[in-house]
Amino acid sequence: MEYQEIIKSAIISLRRNIMRTGLTMLGIIIGIGSVIMIASIGQSAIAFVTNELSSFGTNYFQIIPGGDLFSAAGGASQDPLTLEDAEAIEDADISNIESVAPIGYASRFISANEEQVSVFVYGITQAGQNMLKPELVYGELLTDANSTDRVMILGIDSSEELFGEGINPVGESVRIGDARFKVIGVTKSDSALMGRFFNSAAIIPLEVLSDDIRGDEELAEIDISVEDTNYLNQTMQDVEFFMRERRNIDDDEDSNFTLTSFQESLDTVNTITGLLTTLIAGISSISLIVGGVGVMNIMLVSVTERTKEIGLLKSIGAKESDILTQFLIEAVVMTVIGGIIGIILGILGAYGVSAVVGIPFVLSLPWIIIAVVASTLIGIVFGLYPARRAAALSPIDALRYE
Amino acid sequence: MTSKTPLIELQDVTKKYPLGDGEFYQSLYGISLKIYEGEFVAVMGPSGSGKSTTMHILGALDTPTTGKFLFKGKDISSYSDDELAEIRNQEIGFVFQSFNLLPRTTVFKNVERPMMYGKVPSEEREKRVMEALRLVGIEDKAQNLSNHISGGQIQRVAIARAIIMNPSIILADEPTGNLDSKTAHEIMGYLQDLNNKGRTIVVITHEEDIANFAKRKVRIVDGKIVSDTST
Ligand SMILES: Nc1ncnc2c1ncn2[C@@H]1O[C@H](COP(=O)(O)OP(=O)(O)O)[C@@H](O)[C@H]1O
Ligand SMILES: [Mg+2]
Numbered sequence: 001m002e003y004q005e006i007i008k009s010a011i012i013s014l015r016r017n018i019m020r021t022g023l024t025m026l027g028i029i030i031g032i033g034s035v036i037m038i039a040s041i042g043q044s045a046i047a048f049v050t051n052e053l054s055s056f057g058t059n060y061f062q063i064i065p066g067g068d069l070f071s072a073a074g075g076a077s078q079d080p081l082t083l084e085d086a087e088a089i090e091d092a093d094i095s096n097i098e099s100v101a102p103i104g105y106a107s108r109f110i111s112a113n114e115e116q117v118s119v120f121v122y123g124i125t126q127a128g129q130n131m132l133k134p135e136l137v138y139g140e141l142l143t144d145a146n147s148t149d150r151v152m153i154l155g156i157d158s159s160e161e162l163f164g165e166g167i168n169p170v171g172e173s174v175r176i177g178d179a180r181f182k183v184i185g186v187t188k189s190d191s192a193l194m195g196r197f198f199n200s201a202a203i204i205p206l207e208v209l210s211d212d213i214r215g216d217e218e219l220a221e222i223d224i225s226v227e228d229t230n231y232l233n234q235t236m237q238d239v240e241f242f243m244r245e246r247r248n249i250d251d252d253e254d255s256n257f258t259l260t261s262f263q264e265s266l267d268t269v270n271t272i273t274g275l276l277t278t279l280i281a282g283i284s285s286i287s288l289i290v291g292g293v294g295v296m297n298i299m300l301v302s303v304t305e306r307t308k309e310i311g312l313l314k315s316i317g318a319k320e321s322d323i324l325t326q327f328l329i330e331a332v333v334m335t336v337i338g339g340i341i342g343i344i345l346g347i348l349g350a351y352g353v354s355a356v357v358g359i360p361f362v363l364s365l366p367w368i369i370i371a372v373v374a375s376t377l378i379g380i381v382f383g384l385y386p387a388r389r390a391a392a393l394s395p396i397d398a399l400r401y402e
Numbered sequence: 403m404t405s406k407t408p409l410i411e412l413q414d415v416t417k418k419y420p421l422g423d424g425e426f427y428q429s430l431y432g433i434s435l436k437i438y439e440g441e442f443v444a445v446m447g448p449s450g451s452g453k454s455t456t457m458h459i460l461g462a463l464d465t466p467t468t469g470k471f472l473f474k475g476k477d478i479s480s481y482s483d484d485e486l487a488e489i490r491n492q493e494i495g496f497v498f499q500s501f502n503l504l505p506r507t508t509v510f511k512n513v514e515r516p517m518m519y520g521k522v523p524s525e526e527r528e529k530r531v532m533e534a535l536r537l538v539g540i541e542d543k544a545q546n547l548s549n550h551i552s553g554g555q556i557q558r559v560a561i562a563r564a565i566i567m568n569p570s571i572i573l574a575d576e577p578t579g580n581l582d583s584k585t586a587h588e589i590m591g592y593l594q595d596l597n598n599k600g601r602t603i604v605v606i607t608h609e610e611d612i613a614n615f616a617k618r619k620v621r622i623v624d625g626k627i628v629s630d631t632s633t
Pocket of ligand 2: 453454455575
């Protein structure tokens, strides 16, 4: 018998008991739906983070004070990074280093006119400015000429709060405490992550931050760009080795500073998402097995109910393989339709979540293929036993069945 | 009755059904019967006398406990299930008393189904289905669902399906058992027409007026043939 015809007659049989068919599909729908939803959200998250991180550039890494979360020196920063550290790295002649950008930080109130806003004030150098590449709306960037002056580049949000929307504040004067600064530019970032920081921040020369605002040379981080990204990890190891030497850290001690690269962050996000997806896939596979057992149950009931039909089919010449295929296909049609509904619901769910969270929605094609294959396999695996029972019925027992 | 080899032959056939505990129920006690091409035979007898059992053996649906069943002279007792399915598909057309049609399936698809098992090419099928439906005067119901037609129409569809593979013999087990006498006679009329065109037909019935359509009457009582008369 042609498959097309078998599928048609399978659908007729399944529609005879539409309610039961629907309930039986539920386990499959939930299982497949949740995998697709989580996988799609995961893919969307990866896409989002990748996009964000690549806007930073993948050719540099950073050093931040304190050990990593798992080390003895975790979090605490009794050993701050200083400008001296940055200069030492720069002077150390480590190969592949393009430039070293010390970045300082302070949280302060800036006032202008009658307005006052709380901002993150970043102190950077020319090297830092080259790496961060702030995009200007008004004015100009820091130059060698003004690197010791009290000049400030405002983030767009800070600027609007202080001076109002659409106002060009270049040339205006603002104060941090008693120190007066001249606004030389306004910067704006469209990146979701960067923008949240920089649009409500202010940038001033690092030297000015150290001398006039903080009164010390502590740094928030040191950003280091490399010439060849392929050797980024090697360069990170070299720098770590250099810093440990410099700080006289014993071999068995943890570092009191941490190196991270954006590539590493990206890998972390990938790993977490992959882990999460696998976890959910694992949990869902339980739901799929439960769904599969449900399919098997219903198919067994169906075989019993349709014993006379099986007898009739055998009397008109259906072979065992014909009956087997028919019931198997019924089970597969049921799980595949359930799978497809699950895929659609999963995609809709993921789309909704992406929209609410505000990340771009990404369709996960590989998972869709996996879902289709999985639902087909479940139909085959759990449909086989009932189908074989049906096929093995003797024509006479089936016909005489009441 | 002119050919030497009978189309179907039962030689001293018995049938026992196991009841568990090593007990058996015996429904046939040595049935011997020859049916030749072109015959129209009525198998008669009271309920429980073994008529259906006999028909199931004649139709290769069941096997004798002892004795022989020869189809076109061949002993098919060693045939595999698939080979028997093929014989039923190609050589035998069944009409049952009830549950003749696939539920919620069109008349057309019901009649077409044996051709699918028989691997008849799809181009040929439609023509043959319509031809068969025309023979029983029901071609206008081709697209009706099987549960939306009357009992008499169902039996006509069953007859159309029984002849669709052009079988050697049609076996009908109380085909009029659920019908009023007018419709019953109509159905028997169609079977008679088919017989007049040369088809071999065996009808099982316990009603005399139905049996009167046949040319030969075989009476079974308690699993034994008690009379075999031709008109
Ligand atoms: N599978 C079976 N197991 C036990 N007894 C059976 C079985 N099939 C039929 N019988 C018995 O065999 C006898 C003959 O049955 P059947 O051939 O159907 O009679 P009829 O068609 O003449 O009414 C009946 O008494 C019936 O109960
Ligand atoms: Mg009977």
